[in-house]
Amino acid sequence: MRIAVFRKAHFNAAHRLHNPSWSDAKNDEVFGLCNNPSYHGHNYELEVKVVGEVDPETGYLIDLKILKDIIKEEVEQRFDHKNLNIDTEEFKTLNPTAENICFVIWKLLRAKLDEKYDLSVRLFETPRNFVEYPA
Numbered sequence: 001m002r003i004a005v006f007r008k009a010h011f012n013a014a015h016r017l018h019n020p021s022w023s024d025a026k027n028d029e030v031f032g033l034c035n036n037p038s039y040h041g042h043n044y045e046l047e048v049k050v051v052g053e054v055d056p057e058t059g060y061l062i063d064l065k066i067l068k069d070i071i072k073e074e075v076e077q078r079f080d081h082k083n084l085n086i087d088t089e090e091f092k093t094l095n096p097t098a099e100n101i102c103f104v105i106w107k108l109l110r111a112k113l114d115e116k117y118d119l120s121v122r123l124f125e126t127p128r129n130f131v132e133y134p135a
Helices: 024-035 064-079 098-112
Strands: 002-015 040-053 118-124 130-133
Touching: 002 064, 040 064, 040 098, 064 098, 098 118, 098 130
Parallel strands: none
Antiparallel strands: 002 040, 040 118, 118 130
16 A cells, blocks of 8 residues: 655744855845844754555554654744854755755755655755655
8 A cells, every 4th residue: 555644843943045156136036025134044844755565464564653753843943043054064055945944854864764755855944845855
């Protein structure tokens, strides 16, 4: 039986959208208020979807406690209450757009999950703005 399980998580983080190779004027034009040199923050909501075959012996696709612990270690502890541009290695040179944050989270989780699982990540930057990888 092929099925999907979901785990939700939450983290708060600050960031600044900025391309250092552009002028201040162009950064302001493209990123607007999100280019604030003093940064700004979001209450990110994360949905992780794992798809695969149910283990006939356990009845589980994946033990959700294991998935919870992976998300906590790889996402929450790494990004919660951090300035993504300053406090994290992942975004020292990568613009922390919602798209890039989502993809980075997917890569971090993908590295910890067995290849037998399909994985997708949905990241809500606001209740109305969200991204998903893979699309």
